[in-house]
Amino acid sequence: MPDTLIQTPEPQAGKPWLQSYPPGMPADISPLPYDSIGDLFEQSCKKFASRAAFTCMGKTLTFDGLDAESRKIGAWLQSAGLVKGDRVAVMMPNILQNPVIVFGILRAGYTVVNVNPLYTPRELEHQLKDAGAKAIFVLENFAHTVEQVAARTELKHIVVATMGDLLGIKGLIVNIVVRKVKKLVPAWSLPGHLSFKTVLSRGAGATLKPVNVKPGDVAFLQYTGGTTGVSKGATLTHSNLLSNMAQMGLWLETAFTHRTRPDHLVFLCALPLYHIFALTVNALMGLSTGGENILIPNPRDIPAFVKEIAKYKVNIFPGLNTLFNALMNNAEFQKLDFSSLALTFGGGMAVQRPVAERWEKMTGSAIKEGYGLSETSPVATANRLDEGEFTGTIGLPLPSTDVEIRDEDGNSLPLGDLGEICIRGPQVMAGYWQKPEETAKAISEDGFFRSGDIGFMNPQGLIKIVDRKKDMILVSGFNVFPNEIEEVAMTLAGILECAAIGVPDEHSGEAVKLFVVKRDPDLTEAEVKAHCAANLTNYKRPRFVEFRTELPKSNVGKILRKDLRG
Template identity: 30%
Template structure:
């Protein structure tokens, strides 16, 4: 097979086999005291696949993973593909009922989970969820104390037989780029989660393009804070490393001291993450104790990357490559800044369309928006989803026959052809007839020396229709709410100025680092002036 990491291979299972051939003796996974080579990782994956075969899993069956980042997650992921199965990851912050509903909707047959993450026993949480799971027949406990309803990890792998290994080899050879690879459920921050169906070809496209975007190589050591149940951790993480031969360092939670110590001890080179991770690192009082000079690649992505955050990453951390990207579960990474982009472009835009992608900004009628005007971002490209699981109506609402995806995000394209995301269409609010975009106000608030983080939502107002409420995480010496409002009045158009400011210790976040604005709207509801 070709040594080019971007070479087309028929499936993720074939890409795993190729990685074992190309990078056999190189380190693939470092998890605590465990170090696995690419050859050893492949053999563990084959054994897991053979155990699934012994369990009765057929090609196309769904296998769920509800567990934090770790070696077992990687082995289970690559192993289920050896058996021709489909991945259904589950958010580690879900409660039992939320997880059970995802498993039920996806008709998951086998679940890999844990019994001791952040004090939670997921097996017991499922048992108490009161949601029927008629398809779920086997629970594999990857880590934690034994559970009466589960099979221990080692015991499950011991089910692999020579016949099972021969069968996974046959199934791997039969898999093609149009076979379903994964069903990721959206975060549900703006509604009920939807299952996004992807194929092997689409998912590998996300991974290999990420390699091209960052220059990831077999010499890189990648610290993985982004959760694997999310596209960023799974496709731009595990599969990108698999494609390039990079070493993976899974982190179950964001422990800034542990991450910084790992970077220094292992000479890590790649540290992508949500904006909140970089905030935490930049604000860490002991950052100067660690040698971070090996770091070379930073990648962050969000609908509302703060301008000031990008500036601080560039000025205060040693990264030589800083990329701001725009992606979503339904499409993968659609745009990015160039690795050698100028600071202004990286700080204020998410760059240009990735190879094979087309991006447009359209007005309410669906026509191309005027230059530099704000409109909805629509796009099409090689990694756009096949559709939503079991929901043709929802699919038709966002995905046209011509392959154009309505993202629900608002943006503008500047004179250089670079995209700037200004927020979610559902987040936009109207103050006295003026369209107001929370991301724009949040970015301006972060320029205040006493503001560490900020999030803006709207509440009803009798006179103006709606007004903004800003939730601010301060840095000492903390400003008062009145001081923040006065500062905003000097720098923003009046309709943008938050009418209320509340100082809080931390913003509510999803496990993937997004601000849970539904929770903030509920908290702000009492301030409505109607």
């Protein structure tokens, strides 16, 4: 990865962010030294052979071990008759098998199709058919979902893993607990499937043949959440992801401007690896820096999660607003030693200022927000990591990244004006898989990806997201952004979580409705409304308040307003 910094450039016309870069940060990344993730993988495994790469449930896989196990997966896939470019699905939570399989697929010249293990049969069938997946690796806990759709897909090979497969003797106990005690494995039947251990055994007897993988070849089909309709596959090339690693690599080093950089970085991987955020920021950045990822299979189990964190000196913690919020409400988390935490990186959804301020007070680490999408591999912008305070913005475009705020007609708007955030750079996807019309809608003729997010850029080049286009509420002709209402509501101590949506109103077109999860059981609707009235102009105030015990969330913990809208 490029590590030679050039002199900070003079600000270019239309690129105000360059003047705000950290000292010595280049405007562009150097030429990529690798053609494929597989090339980078093999170099990293040689360079960091004895270092820990992934740790899960007390078991550690070194880079050497990761090399050996993933080689078996790749060799088996080649021996099974798949050809270069074939798509292989991976339906796994954060367990050691996940990176072993993913890197095995990439090394053998195939394309990874990441699948959310919690998908319904309908969602899984759509994704497998759309991708034309020829094989799937699935954890037995979710094999019953595959069983319901396999016959209607192009799948020729199904490999079923168990939680304990790579945990040694302890794995036998883990499997008994998962199956018999916790009863987390529904009955399933997949005739002709192979076990993960059988595949490793067969792969050990086969040879991984070298494949000429080019920068433009497809590494991942990363399916978007389907928030705008049917889920689409963002076509991410090897070059897209290597570029984003190079961009983040330059940015990451500035986190250690004012503190000693550990030789061996420890990343906390609580977000799911099948999601683009953790895939790149955790797995791929860990690979490129020789770092260790602590895998958390179930971050929703906060007490178990906190017990796990306590065992390690974590340096880098990527997370979401909802996760930070949930952790801070755990008494044991409040007692942890955070002295090793060099970087808390927030993404996936807006980090609310009350949450950020509480986090910094509790951990001593300011949350640094970044921004990106599946379509941008994912990181497009980030706050400076060498400065202390939480900015409430998504930061500056990364090196080699252009951001413009554009109107509905695609015209670039002046600084400070609200419009759609549009992104151009080497990390922007090649397009949507087999959807040329959707690709043409999403990427302008001059190469800018239309994010669907509304925001503005200030004179320093910092970008502030106001909201998603589709989440905007129109009250009597005024635009109301849910993020603003939620951030104000969250400053009321009695609120744990909240979400604002628009509901039909015969007088104003739409009115604001706020869904609230209480921290204080005695909190009343009148108190919530009074607090909002004191801090928001009339048309922004929630007309309706509904208390819930929980809010619907995506697989990464992002609050789903669309589900609240029904």
